[in-house]
Amino acid sequence: MNRCTPPLARLSRALALLALCSLVGPLSVVGQANSTKVGKVERIKVHGKGLEGNLAGDSPDRDVSIYLPPSYQTDRNRHYPVIYFLHGFTDSDDKWYGFTKHWINLPATIDKAVTEGKSAEFIVVTPNAYNRYFGSMYSNSVTIGNWEDYVAKELVAYVDNHYRTIPEATSRGLAGHSMGGYGTIRIGEKHPEIFSSLYLLSPCCMLPNLTATPNPQQAAKMEGIKTQQDLEKADFGTKAAFASAAAWSPSTSQEEFHLDLPLKDGQPQPLVMAKWAANAPLVTIDQYISNIRQLKAIAFDAGNKDASIAANNKLLDGVLTSYGIAHTYEEYEGDHINHIADRIEQKMLPFFTNNLTSDKAAGSRSAKKK
Incomplete structure (x- = not known):
């Protein structure tokens, strides 16, 4: 007695299995999709x-x-x-x-x-x-x-x-x-x-991240910013100083950036420093x-x-x-x-x-x- 499954029968079973898989997909994927909540x-x-x-x-x-x-x-x-x-x-x-x-x-x-x-x-x-x-x-x-x-x-x-x-x-x-x-x-x-x-x-x-004795290099970096392009190229600390000044010591007279920095000509600006301190939560x-x-x-x-x-x-x-x-x-x-x-x-x-x-x-x- 020939126990081999006829080729046509094997093909029919394969197609049926493929159809079933296309409906339910791999069991692990279905389980994952059902368990994951997505907003x-x-x-x-x-x-x-x-x-x-x-x-x-x-x-x-x-x-x-x-x-x-x-x-x-x-x-x-x-x-x-x-x-x-x-x-x-x-x-x-x-x-x-x-x-x-x-x-x-x-x-x-x-x-x-x-x-x-x-x-x-x-x-x-x-x-x-x-x-x-x-x-x-x-x-x-x-x-x-x-x-x-x-x-x-x-x-x-x-x-x-x-x-x-x-x-x-x-x-x-x-x-x-x-x-x-x-x-x-x-x-x-x-x-x-x-x-x-x-x-x-x-x-x-x-x-406030300020000291009474300014860092000469920091002062030079701040005062060296003249254009928006200069600011784009600046280091993180200099960018943060300009953002802080724009938020806490704004100026209507400063034409390019509309802010007052805590240092001018290398010297601390007490009023600007006071404004920054007034915006510090621990103060x-x-x-x-x-x-x-x-x-x-x-x-x-x-x-x-x-x-x-x-x-x-x-x-x-x-x-x-x-x-x-x-x-x-x-x-x-x-x-x-x-x-x-x-x-x-x-x-x-x-x-x-x-x-x-x-x-x-x-x-x-x-x-x-x-």
């Missing part, structure tokens, strides 16, 4: 009335990247808490949201935390604060426009009017990295009626303690190899402790950027999960929003 990213323009007419000539129509959580497209009656996340100096929103290759992909980090049950679902909003000076410092200035007001008022109002948010301070968090961490404490300590919880990742600029924090007491939660961290920032975080920890204000402070093994994705996934998102009010069935609110 949606939109990049829109949001006009800033307070950014109009800035002396730098930057557009008041700002790019804004928005992460919408996995259930946003399917659960049309659900409203969500919002995290406003501020990027750092020389960065932009597109670098954080996967539009441009960068050292971090924020949506992928959020997706991972949501999929693994470490985070609730949030809308996450990041405005593009990259400008002529490589960063706005999230401050109000005639030179760069009113960035502080743009984030706290105009952007929040726009997002509440166009997305299914929970439009209450208890459901809004503010966070950021580096310059964004600075913006978080700067804006958050002034607006507890808008944001209830703050998370600062490696916040810069907590103290001004005592005036905002009553506001900080109104916040539901505040947390901050930095890598131990990020020496000056970690040192300033310790000072912030000491101030809040002296006032009896509950907070979370951590110093971890790392530098300024190498563990930020991990910190967002493991610390920041769980922090907001625990502290922002969620509303899974807000059917009474309008469902006309996107």
